[in-house]
Amino acid sequence: MTTAREVIQRADAEDVELIRLLFLNNSGVPRGRVVDAEGLPGALDDGVNLTHAMQSFNALDRLVPGGKYGPAGEVRVVPDPETFTVLPYDDRAAAMIADLHDLDGRPWSAGPRAQLRRYLGHLRADGYVPRTAFESEYYLVDETEDGERVPFDESACFGTAGMRSAHDVILDTVDALKDQGMGLAVYYPEYGPGQQELVVEHADGVTAADNHVLYKETVAAVAADHGLDASFRPKPFPQLPGTGCHIHFSLWRDGENAFYDPDAEGRYGLSETGRQFVAGVLDHARALTALTAPTVESYDRIAPGMWSSAYTCWGRDNREAVVRVPSADAGDAEATTRIEYKPADNTANPYLALFGLLAAGMDGIERGLEPGEPLDTDPDALDADERADRGIERLPATLAEAVDALEADDAIRSAFGDDLFESYVEVKRSEWEQSTDEDGEWSSDYLSRGF
Structure with missing residues (x-):
């Protein structure tokens, strides 16, 4: 366990002057406060102040009218020493992921990371540890002389031309990620021109979500150093393929993969526990989309034929299913048996996305649900x-439908607690209302500010 003293010593040894304390609110937009080296000990001891209204800000950067958290009241942004990392892309800078605490020093009941950690503690008491990888895609974007935003190249899906054109920026990105302890799992040019899929290795518990926050910060910063923008929007170019963030997931208990069936034949050996978890995800899938596809633009991507899933089914390597069971590696089947949840994108708060998947899947285990037969067709x-x-x-066709489904989901509400659940629902409902006109047509250009 990293101590506050060790963080201070490392910051001094690395000549760090500015430390970013990062958190995500209900909007999913990465936010934070900055302290200097002199203020670091105080921040580690007691956090820094923040209006609690930040949890009622939506992705348009507007406060929910009459929302749960208004102008009166504060919380503390409390950095987690375990997450301290020197930022290789900015001089004399470091970052830590923070929890939100109330003024009595307790984890705030509406804080996404704090409440996920609480839930993970309950699972850990039963021997369970989730292992997660966020399979993120993004577009590298350039700007023409006329100010038009365009993909930075014309590469084909998996095309070697794309590997060459993006080589310098991808190499710098991989180096910067490795400098922060995130190893490369997968890289290739994706379906759209200029679209990249770059995935870091899986991690346990809250660390996977922490890594995803740092990953997006790194991708954006390195792209900017190359004169480019990195867009994480679900559909930044209406005529081109959408951008997702599929979530690969397994559940471990007492050092063994609870999803793995050692007696199964073939590469798709999913245990009874694994099937029950899948069934829980399917049972709550319509509600989960409000957490994993949480912006109006997300629903331009979640449609038939997009390989993002549009129906509540599961299948073995079925890329049109909500839950895909990938084929396990023959040489290490236990380590690679997992599920992939597909209707997710990078506008999601990763703490809430992971939290929702856990709550849904564990509900399936507790109720002994069965997912039915896997589907082997579109x-x-x-x-x-x-x-x-x-x-x-x-699946829901709009954010409004998804939020309605989430609001009616008692299992996810119970896991989140009323404060977090209700504040999230009102934030997402406000995003729908503030980004659609009287005919239900939406505008999503505002997403470029945060994603």
């Missing part, structure tokens, strides 16, 4: 009666 190719017979539903 669910959109089935007719409506076939889908109904299999219990397959369409």
